Amino acid sequence: xxxxxxxxxxxxxxxxxxxxxxxxxxxxxxxxxxxxxxxxxxxxxxxxxxxxxxxxxxxxxxxxxxxxxxxxxxxxxxxxxxxxxxxxxxxxxxxxxxxxxxxxxxxxxxxxxxxxxxxxxxxxxxx
Numbered sequence: 001x002x003x004x005x006x007x008x009x010x011x012x013x014x015x016x017x018x019x020x021x022x023x024x025x026x027x028x029x030x031x032x033x034x035x036x037x038x039x040x041x042x043x044x045x046x047x048x049x050x051x052x053x054x055x056x057x058x059x060x061x062x063x064x065x066x067x068x069x070x071x072x073x074x075x076x077x078x079x080x081x082x083x084x085x086x087x088x089x090x091x092x093x094x095x096x097x098x099x100x101x102x103x104x105x106x107x108x109x110x111x112x113x114x115x116x117x118x119x120x121x122x123x124x125x126x127x
Contacts, residue, residue, distance in 0.1 A: 044094055047118045048118075049064035051111075056109045059101055064098075067096055072092065082110075095110060111123050111124075
């Protein structure tokens with residue numbers, strides 16, 4: 001009788017391991033993918049920061065590390081707020097934003113960055 005309970009317990013443990021192994025694998029892979037995306041965001045921020053005009057860098061509240069990056073469709077951008085070259089309409093670009101101390105007057109510093117080359121290809125129209 002004791003051996004039968006031990007056998008059942010073993011089956012339950014193995015079953016639980018098999019059941020939860022894919023979940024643990026998914027969670028560990030997701031963390032690795034998040035780390036990769038954080039590295040990519042950091043590279044986009046540093047690269048875009050290095051292309052800013054000195055006056056834009058001075059105007060930013062903090063350095064490159066305070067910026068944000070979004071992957072957007074360029075056709076979803078209104079031409080009354082952004083300059084977007086015609087060849088980028090419909091393509092995915094990064095919208096990189098650095099908070100500005102002049103936000104109330106001119107808005108934040110926002111750049112549209114080619115997702116492949118990393119070059120600034122557009123910007124927000126600031127008053």
